[in-house]
Amino acid sequence: MVDELPVASVRLVGVLPHLDRPFEYAVTPETAAAGPGMRVRVRFSGKDTEGIVLARHAEPTTDRPLAPLHRLVSDDVVVPPALMRACEDVAERCAGTVGDVLRLALPPRHARAEKSDRAAEAKDAERTAEAEEAERAAEAPSAPAVDPSPPAQDASPPEDAAPPEDAAPPAPRPGDRYPGLAALLSRAGSATGPVPRATLTLDAADTWTTVAADAISDLDPALGALVIAPDQRDVARMSRVLEDRGIAHEVLAGTEGPEKRYRTFRRILRGATRVVLGNRSAAFAPVRNLALAICWDEADDLLEEPRAPYPHTRTVLQCRSAEERCALLFLSASDSVPLHALVGAGYLARLDPVPAPVTAVRPHIVAMDQYLRDREGPSGRSRVPQEAMRVLRRGLERGPVLVQVPRTGYAPAIACTFCGTRAQCPQCAAPLSQAGRGGPLHCRVCGRREDGYRCPECDRTQVRAMVIGSARTAEELHRAFPHVPLKVAGGAHGALEDADVPDHALIVATPGAEPAPAHRYAACLLLDADAMLGRAAFDADVEAIRRWRNAIALVRSADDGGEVLVVGTATLPAIRDLVAHRSTFFLDRVLEDRRELDLPPFSRVAEVVGDREACRTFLETVELPDGTAVFGPVDLEGPEAAGRARAVVRLEPSRSRELAGALRAGVAARSARKAKGSLRVRLDPPDVF
Incomplete structure (x- = not known):
């Protein structure tokens, strides 16, 4: 095998971008078993480097002497050919290197785990062989025994017999x-x-x-x-x-x-x-x-x-x-x-x-509209109106109730009572928060405690909570329902297992941390809907609907008594879409707005972040396709972002491969020049706008 195919083409894992290509190595008698998809170790730039064999060849493509394969790590084909092609495609789409994609795809080899699994594989093969041998022995022809008694009638119906008319049909899935x-x-x-x-x-x-x-x-x-x-x-x-x-x-x-x-x-x-x-x-x-x-x-x-x-x-x-x-x-x-x-x-x-029927496939969903608020009077404008309390009481009679809040903590955002200026740490400019009732203001980034806070705009000392967290929500609900079991999920309280949800209990959870009880929730209360929609992101409305619908999916259907109340501005398009059943009007409108504004998915966007000079030089040297719009670079804000800048490039989706190829080539050229400064290139980052 070594004499027939003495050359191995190897893709190295984790090398620099300008070296992301196959390299040829000579196959030795010790590594003669190396085949496509197997792990090998080679010497590269004076270091022992991991690689994946792509193919074996009879002749090298260069007249230079080839370095030998250092070691065959394992004869397992860890990257089949189709998976290797998929990794190459992912690297091309994301303007990255195949070596980095392979590092994501392959777990580190563990010799003891491999040895024990080989032993288990051998035992499985032995048991399979014994079972096949027993089956062949059972099927071997033998002389039939003579039984003078007449054959018994088979009570079982034939396979093609129709089921009896009174048989119950299988339950629909x-x-x-x-x-x-x-x-x-x-x-x-x-x-x-x-x-x-x-x-x-x-x-x-x-x-x-x-x-x-x-x-x-x-x-x-x-x-x-x-x-x-x-x-x-x-x-x-x-x-x-x-x-x-x-x-x-x-x-x-x-x-x-x-x-x-x-x-x-x-x-x-x-x-x-x-x-x-x-x-x-x-x-x-x-x-x-x-x-x-x-x-x-x-x-x-x-x-x-x-x-x-x-x-x-x-x-x-x-x-x-x-x-x-x-x-x-x-x-x-x-x-x-x-x-x-x-x-x-x-x-x-x-x-x-x-x-x-709608009542059979989803719970009864109601938003706090103007009629409900006017009917309750002043309490209708509160964070937890009387209608919400009624939903909680009705739900607790039938089973557990879920209360979803956007943020964890007690009061994660504080503002001046008079002018509304957000309270920030004077040391690191991070938002100040409050850990408990009557507790001091503190910074969650640098740990500074701010006992004598004064508003920088109006010099007043009174503050209020801009956003109520899950801890304070649980405290308020515990006072309203003192005898009801109450659990908090998410944030510092950690996850709550599905089996640990008590029946007839209140569960206060942040989005994504909601436990899923076996018999579902009897009711759900979605609090602070306007705060979730006000998140500083261009996709805040779509993301809010996704989090709300994931919570609604844990509630019983309306036929089983399930109900959901959304506490927010009922006239907002996102909340109206939540109440509607299987309507695509809102999402069609979102796509149309994004088309007009050239936002994803109607544009391919890349983000370039790094040192100010490195970012500027990269944009000057990279050969972007014609028609690419470049925004920036602009300096990043914050004490930890000193000297760093960010730029955004945008191109039509039909030419996304061109943009990815140009950025990939620019990163490789920068790596070959050993340019100074750090730089990161991401395509379609979620937080680009």
């Missing part, structure tokens, strides 16, 4: 309410024809774990499935549902230790199971015969990779769907702007449910 899902699964794993890709917005009565489990159950047993969820609690919920159905699966979580994670990775690699669950880091899992990839709540910011080249999980799954021809399904409780745009472009199909 939530996944059956979406007819397009069956069509998607019928095409999953097909080697010919278009690859099925769809988005499915669930009704509040349908849990995403049940619908995903229905899809996996209907998949061919020989095909693989990958399920990605933002939070580890979502992964655990999905795992429990699959366990109840007896579906074998693996959980590849970033919170596991190195040994357990690599053992799980290797079990997936050798095809010990066909179903894999995980969060963001599991998007690259090497599932055998991958035919279906499911992503829950793709708009959650936990699915945005914080490490270079900063790919979104949606992008990773799109690349894998293209390279491995696996069906792609996005599940969510609320439509997102990127998916809605992909539906409009024809990339995704929209799977709608069969028509059903």
Whole structure:
């Protein structure tokens, strides 16, 4: 093998951007088994560097002597060819390096975990061989024994016999309410024809774990499935549902230790199971015969990779769907702007449910409109009006009640009572907050305690809370319902497990921290809706709707007594969309506004952040495509941002590959010149505007 293919093309992991290309090495007799997708160690720039073999060749492309492969780390094919192509596609889309993408895709090798899993693999193979031998022995022909008695009549009906008329029909499954899902699964794993890709917005009565489990159950047993969820609690919920159905699966979580994670990775690699669950880091899992990839709540910011080249999980799954021809399904409780745009472009199909009564598929949702406020008088303008208290009392009679607040803490934002100027720390300019009733003002960044605060605008000392946190909300509700069990989830209080939710209890939670009890909430109160909509972000309204609908999905249907009250300005478009059922008017309006303003997804945006001089020099030297709009660079504000600047570049989406290629080449050229200063380039950052 060494004499026939003595040259190995190797992709190095974690090298500088200008060195992100295949390198050739000579295969030695000790590394003769090295093949495509295997891990090797090579000497590069005087260091022992990890690499992935791309291919073996008979002749080198250079006349220079080749350095030998230093060591074959393992004969496991950790990066199959299709997954390698997906990694290259992700790097190209995100203006990054393939080496950085491989570093995200591959967990560090753990020798003890590999050794123990090899032993387990050998035992599994031995048991399989014994079972096959026993089956062949049972099927061997033998002389039939003579039985003088007449044969007994078989009481079991034939397989093709019709069921009795009085037999109860099988119970309908939530996944059956979406007819397009069956069509998607019928095409999953097909080697010919278009690859099925769809988005499915669930009704509040349908849990995403049940619908995903229905899809996996209907998949061919020989095909693989990958399920990605933002939070580890979502992964655990999905795992429990699959366990109840007896579906074998693996959980590849970033919170596991190195040994357990690599053992799980290797079990997936050798095809010990066909179903894999995980969060963001599991998007690259090497599932055998991958035919279906499911992503829950793709708009959650936990699915945005914080490490270079900063790919979104949606992008990773799109690349894998293209390279491995696996069906792609996005599940969510609320439509997102990127998916809605992909539906409009024809990339995704929209799977709608069969028509059903509104009261059967969602709770009764009411917003505090002008009529309700006028009916209550002055209390109707309070933060927790009497109508909210009535909803809480009715809900507590039937089960637990959820109260969602936008912020954690007691009073996380303080302002002057007279002029409304926000209270800031005189030392680091961070917002001052209050930890408890009557407690002193303090800074959560530098820890400064401000006992004698005076407003810099009007010199007054009285302050008020701009935003009420979950701790103070719980304190107020405890005074109103002293005999009711009360739990706080999120922030400093930590997570609350689903099984720890008491019946007939009040649960105060921040968005994303809501526990999901088995029998759902009897009622839900969405407080401070205007504060959530007032967040300083261009997508604050869409993100607020997503967080509200995720909470509403935990409430019982209206037929079962579930109700939701939104405390906010009822005339705001976002709140009106929340009350409406399956309306796309609001999202269509958002897309139209973004089209007129050249905001994503109708423009490809990149952010360049770094030292002031490095940022300026990069923009002067990089060869951006014609028509690219450049904004900045502008100096960043804050004591920690001294000397740093930020610029934004924008181009039409049809030329996004050109923009990514130009930025990628500019970063590589800067790396080759060993330019001074730090610089970071991100495409489509969520907080760019």
